[in-house]
Amino acid sequence: MLTTEDINFSYGDKGLFNGLSVSFAPGCFYGIIGPNGSGKSTLVDLLCGHLRPGRGMVTLSGRRLDGHSRKALARRIALVPQELRMDFPFTCYEMVMMGRYPHIPRFAGPGEEDHRIVAAVLDATGLAEMADRCIQRLSGGERQRVVFARALAQQTDVLLLDEATAHQDMQYALGLLNLVAGRAAQGGLVIAVMQDLNLAALYCDKLVCLHQGRLYAAGPTAEVLTSAMLRAVFRVEARITRDPDTATRRVAFARGAAKCA
């Protein structure tokens, strides 16, 4: 269980969260949705301990995040960030092996188990062929898959994804989300910031909708994803339909009167 309790957070004197309380239960795939600047990525940073709340606290299994050591936390929570910058020519395999660092003692080399996990993850993410290739020679989508694979290799019970499938084509987007959905089905906790509402509807059990730093709605996907919410939060017109076979929601956007300003 990952929980924020009445947290405040601001960048300088620009306040963002003021008394935000939201909790995430294991065995569930959560989507965080909201327009640009609504605080999605900041919430992820607070949940993984990269940022600290000004007031209130974030707890993991009832214990404050800053009460865990960094290394212990890295064995519980993995993060797939939006961007990957790497200026040194590590190979794909070496990059994914970095996900095992929190499990390997400082001066020890990776064991058989670590090599096995990395090979399995590379296989599952479609990177097995490029394992020995230098990361700088991969395409943007392939690099993002490497980052994804590294987080999977970390083998944590909490996975945080920050628009982690943004650069993927449909095959890999669905393939990667299937992998993490499998983790949630096995009792893991997945929290994903999603920009694509149809993908969110397809995968998320529950949605957390942020609007200007406030919790606009949280609950089962079908309850949160409504035309009224889209109008109020995203300022777009859309019709929500229900797929008769799978019972998942679909968002059919209307060009309508949506404007940038």
Add this chain to the structure above:
Amino acid sequence: MRRAPFGWIIGGLALLLAAEVIVAAGSGFLEIPFKEVIRILLAQLSGTGSSISLPRELPPVVVMDVRLPRIITAALVGGGLAASGAVFQGILRNPLADSYTLGVSAGAAFGAALALLADFTLLGVWSVPALAFAGAVATLLAVIGLAGAGAEGDFSSSNLILSGIIVAAILSAGVSFIKYLADEQVGIIIFWLMGSFASKGWGDAGLVAVAVGLGGALFCFFSRELNLLALGSRTAGSLGVSPRKAALVLLVGASLVAAVCVAVSGIIGFMGLLVPHMVRFVTGPDNRRLIPASLLAGACLLLCADTVTRAVLPREIPIGVITALIGGPFFCVIYRRRMQPWK
């Protein structure tokens, strides 16, 4: 991409270094056969050195008191500059950074120039190195203070590089002003700035040995953290590293090593930039392999350069000039090769 076995790289470099030490100890104005050099070194190591030097023959005195301290100082400074260069490149996430990017050398140069101008001799032969060291440390603190901490509580590499360039620019203007003020001392200042291992004694060698030994151990201890810092603080944090703490420890450690090296030997450019670059071709970018290999490769390279200027060239040219004259163009070549990834 296959990496060469690490043991072979380290073993090969260590053998090369040992061979270089023997060749360097034998060459010079007084040529000493290699067998004789090895005999003298072995006798010293086994503690029977005093018995052969009792009649005060010339070769043992030349090897032990004149050449060996200089050789060891040159090798250690080369290793220290190269290893700290690798660390700076990791922290600043920039393969073109080195110990001089943050203005450490400019600070040392300013301190040394000030000591020479003011004829500061309070600490004897250590006066100039002491002020050079103080200048380097003060510069580091100024750069860290100027770069500050980002909103996310970590050092942004572009902030650090920019602060380093600004502070270094001010300091080099200061050095120019000191040169302008120094009438007859200007020659001494210029000579110090060009770097030299001439007349280095066991004191210098010991000082550098302590700094490079402690620094090297620190770098190796944190080399895994350094790998993760290159991914950015957000990712490093999620993989179990406290990015701010690790960056600060490594930054201060690498700067202190570089500061001691510069204080003892003067400004020797291109070692920190060039050596990790070349070594990375062989070891790959993993700092657990890169840092020890850079240490040895830097020692080999600078000792080689110093032996050439001391024993091969008709007249001794300042070592800093040699490393820049050879290292600069060489760097251009490998940099261009790296820019064309199809090669």
